[in-house]
Amino acid sequence: MFRTFARAAGAPPRRLFVGSRGGGMRIVGARFLSQLQEPKEPHMATSEVPGPESQAALQRLSQLQDTRAVIFTADYNKSVGNYIADADGNMMLDMYCQIASIPVGYNSEGILRAAKSDQMAVALANRPALGVFPPADWAQLLEESFMRVKPPGMDMVFTATHGSDANEIAYKAAFMHYALKKRGGRAFSQAEMTTVMDNAPPGSPDVAILSFSLGFHGRTFGALSTTRSKAVHKLDIPAFTWPRAPFPQLQYPLDKHVKENAEEERKCLAEVARILKTNAVPVAAVIVEPIQSEGGDRHASAEFFRGLRRITEENDVLLIVDEVQTGCGATGTFWAHEQWGLATPPDMVTFSKKMQAAGFYHTRKLVPDQPYRNFNTWMGDPARAIVARAIVDEVLEKRLVEQVREVGAYLVSHLEPLGVRYHRIVRNVRGQGTFVAFDCPSTELRTELLDLMRREGVNMGGSGDVTVRFRPMLTLTKAHVNVFLARFQSVLNKMYQKHWP
Ligand SMILES: Cc1ncc(COP(=O)(O)O)c(C=O)c1O
Structure with missing residues (x-):
């Protein structure tokens, strides 16, 4: 203060x-x-x-x-x-970084400079209602921040407040797009105008978003209906009866289980196709994480995602890629889905966390037919966009995404042998960039490991029931990895001495 x-x-x-x-x-x-x-x-x-x-x-x-x-x-x-x-x-x-949300270090010089600027002071002192009174330089700020790193094929950005908000607003865009197509350009009917005030069809139609088992997309009402990671997040909250498809349960290391994993992915895609064709409630969009994060760092192959894109196109359903946790460089490309080699880009890409600002990228076809339909008071925040610009500048200038690739490979190459030597604790080492994880055999052993690591001076977090996730900053170097490895090995030795003397 x-x-x-x-x-x-x-x-x-x-x-x-x-x-x-x-x-x-x-x-x-x-x-x-x-x-x-x-x-x-x-x-x-x-x-x-x-x-x-x-x-x-x-x-x-x-x-x-x-x-x-x-x-x-x-x-x-x-x-x-x-x-x-x-x-x-x-x-x-x-190596946990405020639940994967610090991109370039605490009190980073670039962000502090932005924070102390006159532009930031004015943004903080005069928070605008961006949908009605944006500052005259808002377009320039968007171009210099979010649009500078826009995913391939996207030409617009909708700014929001946090990850769940970004997803929730993306769902609304999907539903409006679906209804617009269905109406074929006619005006709203009288029945739609009156039933909507009773939350009843046809004004409030039964339309769904398909999500995957163990996916996490946030905790606001709509987003929570697509979240499938932990019951505790959802209990007691009314939910939409939207469908859920199985996400591939792959075996690691991926390169040693290519055949079984391909078969598993094929089955999951067949189930997606079946749901899209037969679900009682029509599906407007599918949402997917490039790596299921909160659900336990679950990976799928580029082929799986290409197949998913093909199926959504065949069924005229939108594809939303949730890059809230994977976005902003952590997986070794600015957006994780850039590694899939898609023939057609996704319809929307949502972001938050390391961008320190939230929203979703989209194309013009997803702009609603009338103003004020996808709308709220602030619709983002210029102060957050100023911070995002400083982050993007630093990531690009310092070539941090390239650094993530190199340091991530270094980390994995040292973790894998530890997974052999300490296999009673470290299993299924996997990762893209520094978005790395391994599994413990039980939740109790994971808790003990995380606790001991903190006492040794390394802050780490878990995901799913038994997974340890690495979510370091993009500025992590090999020297930091060495600091981690020395402490990790000492903790593993202590745990082995205690449990398997
Ligand atoms: C993939 C993904 N989507 C959405 C969210 C929700 O973001 P927020 O907590 O900012 O609402 C998260 C948060 O962990 C996430 O990991």
Whole structure:
């Protein structure tokens, strides 16, 4: 939080950063952040994470919010580059990165520069309703940020607030497009106009989005109906009766199970085709993640996705690629679906997380027939687009996607032998770029592993029931991987000594 403090006689006004630590307030000079230096390795001040300061902060926070999911409280004044600082002064190598959403490092120079610019101050002080009063330079900002990295074949971008929001709005675009085709250009009927106010057909038609088992597409109402990863996310919430297709359950390593995996993918595609043809409720769009992320880092081949595209085209159904977690370089191409070699691009590509801004790319055919139909007050945020521009600049200038490819290959090449040596804990090593994962034999062993890794100074996360996922920043280097590997091996040794002495 920035505050302007009363100035001493004759002195210029000072803008200071005000942070809090434990119960008290701490004041940090504004220049401080840009002087932070990334450490060479983790530094642990406490033997437990969360330590006492984190626990005290949590205790206070728990009076106001549900803190049961909190892992530790962080100190973002001190976090730098690939390292996250916690309230106890621990500096941990961060390979989880705010659930896969930090692209270029904590307190990155480029983002701080953008944050301190006049353009950002004006954007923050005057948040516009972008659908009605966009700033005169909004097109330029879109061109310099999102459109600079637009996926092949996309020429428009709809900006939103977060990943679920992006998906939800993409679904609305799909439904409007479907209804427009069906109406064949005629005006809304009187029956449509009246029944829609009762949430009844034909005004509120029964139309579906098809998603895949163990897919995750967010937690808002429409998005949640397509989320199929964990029951706990969905319980007690009314849902649309939309269909679900099986996502291939591949065997790893992929190159050693080509035949079985191809057969599994063929069966899943046949099921998609069957659902699209026979589902009681017509399907307007299929949504798919390039790598199922929350569901446990489940991969499918480029052939599978090409087949999926072909089937959606044959059935005149839209394809939405959810790149909320895979997008912005993490898989070794800016968008993961660029690796599929599609003959026709998807109809929509949704994004959020590492872009630090959300929305979806689309083509002009998905613009609704009337204004105000896919609409809300803010429709995104110029402040977030300014940050996204700084991210895109840095990713392109520093060739970070190329770096991800190289460092990801290095990481996997060192993990694979560990998967042989420590096979009781590390299984099914897989990944694209630094979007890497392995499975543990049980949820309990995974929890123990993640906990021990944090104590050693490496913050990591899980996905699915038993998977450990790597979601580092794009700025991860081989030196960071070496820091990780040394600690990982020490933790694996400790676990082996404990469980298999
Ligand atoms: C693939 C995917 N889609 C959508 C979402 C939802 O994004 P958000 O949590 O920003 O609403 C997520 C979040 O993890 C995701 O991984």
